Amino acid sequence: MSKNLVIVESPAKAKTIEKFLGENYQVKSCFGHIRDLDKGDDAIDISNGFKPKYIIPEDKTAVVNELKKLSKGADMVWLASDEDREGEAISWHLSEVLGLDETRSKRIVFHEITKPAILKAIENPRSIDKNLVDAQQARRLLDRLVGFELSPVLWKKVKPSLSAGRVQSVAVRLIVEREREIQGFQSKSAFRIIAEFEFNGKKFSAEFPKRFEQKEDALKFLESCTSSDFIVNSVEVKPGFRKPAAPFTTSTLQQEASRKLGYSVSQTMTIAQRLYEAGHITYMRTDSVNLSELALNAAKDEIISAYGKEFSNPKKFTTKSAGAQEAHEAIRPTYFENHEAGADDQQKRLYDLIWKRAIASQMSDARIERTEVKIDITKNREILVASGEVITFEGFLKVYLEGKDESVEDDEQGSGLMPALKSGDKLKNLSIIGTERFSRAAPRYTEASLVKDLEELGIGRPSTYAPTISTIQKRGYAEKESREGTKRNYEVLTLIDDKIKIETKTENTGAEKNKLFPTDIGMVVTDFLMKNFNHIMDYHFTASVEKEFDEIASGSQNWTKMLDEFYHPFHKTVDDTLKISEKVTGERELGKHPENGLPVFAKIGRFGPMIQVGDGADEIKPVFAKLKKGQSIDTITMDEAIELFSMPRVLDEFEEKPMKVGIGRFGPYIQHNSKFYSMGKEDDPYTVNSERAVEIILNKRQADAEKFILELPKDIIVLNGRFGPYFTQNKENYKIPKGVDPKSLTLEYCESIIKETKDNPKPKSSFRGKKK
């Protein structure tokens, strides 16, 4: 047995470090936290100085037992968890659980996985920093107290099974407020004037610096340009430069992979995890932009050999984001000389992005030359401005340019090459075009742009961005959706050969792809929390508690005192809210029903957002209808509300039985002869006609007929299913292995599959919803 046991958090890290340290050291991983607060409400003894009750979760017992065994046989245990608040706590929990003391254990830290860094760490051990551990305990307990006291308030006042927390509730708030901003946005249009010129055979464009809000003014302007000369007034050339972005952190990697590769936040993390495990990149959950000395040198060598000396510009970046703890390096390739890595196409593309970003960060600035030309319109004495940009030295742009999020601005700014001009040059005008442009509302959040804003507010950590986004969707607070835009007309005024032409064109606007939309529940919960728990919902709440955690870490504040001061006022608000607040449904009265005069409400009911007609007065029972997908109690109109009651619709008879259209738990359906036929996305249940309904029924019948492949003895039936061929027996379905022809299946073969499936029962998946 080795004399030395080193414990790190990640198994991939353990493998690498073991190679550096030689045979006297055994390196093992604890897989993150090994203890956590007990599950229920008794995990914190509030009246006893917030005494926490920690347990070892079930899925950690095996790891802990192994570490216990190994640590007993070791002379020295080196606690090498990450150098941040959570890492310090992991070391402390390990030393508690493994029963270590100062004579048998040492705490070491490093924030880069390089041989010199590890050896240096071994030479400079320290003991566990209890203040830092206390800061972590304060963080953990505060989150539990907030989450486990707020959530039950929601169960009572809004709906069971909801949740609230320091991070998720603010994430939802961002989405809700953005949506309301968009709903309330009044788009304004103005005419943008662009003139096309030609000089020495080269074409370029210039813009009039003002925009005209009125069409008449734009027309007047065009008229005033007729039969004018266009003379260059001045040419100004300014040098400029562009700097490369810092190497990736988790957040910037997620943003850029979303912009350039279209990956979701969780997809990016899974793919990066694979690259990390294969040793291609450094750790992917990091908030640091720092590169190790080793990496700086390796990047420099690679840049010089691949692009030349003038492209190398080694530099260190410093982290600006709030609350960064910098336990790791930035995300970078482990070996810069590998321009390609990854087991599949997705991994290769992400690696390529990481490689380029890290390499570019160590390259020279790009030098550019910006030209601004002012052009006199002799007729009306106005001035047009043409601008162009030329790259005089590529620098880092040779390999990489950071992507952009969509913005409120039109960014069709001319940036092309300009002809060589000097003042006094007379230009040939090809056209002057006034185009109506509309102002745009702030864009809805993508997963990645939400992460960006959360990070800027210091809310959440690299390891939680992806899970937070999945939580708010799982709770039904937000949905990722794509929406088709609507058509909009705009006018184009063209001046060519002294003649003005007016045209109306159409464009698509408001189309959204994979954006986060708040649900009605998300809005109602946010409004409720904003009204009653303003403090927790404040965008700066996390930043202010972080400041206190820092004080605890530095020893200038006592952790139980901090919790004490936070908890009691908070708890009183919880109690008061439970007492005072009514149950909230987000109810909004749309008006009186045009036919029967009953009040019409939009609100959240037991089964989600709905419309209610009547309030139960005069013994008239209210009637209810569910909202359609994409509708919201915030914005639904009376007409849309009334349309919802046209369900179920009765269509013509088919084969002497009536057809009915309804919307059920699984979406719209057609009912005929006591059978149900699901309607696809392409049909609208509110407008579908009898002809189409018959088609849907016949299609389903045909699919069912084709479903059948083979019948075998013992009630085994081979069928075609949604996921390919399968066979069924006693209501159990069995998958047919790839490459096996379903027509050739035999009883023996099927029975062997049944036996194999039963011998290897499916493990319980924590992602599955529980049966009710």
Added chain:
DNA sequence: CAGTGAGCGAGCTTCCGCTTGACTT
């Protein structure tokens, strides 16, 4: 599977941050 929305009420839900892995019906 595809109706629900009254009321009673047992027992359950829930946080954030560290790590992977076993699932793809």
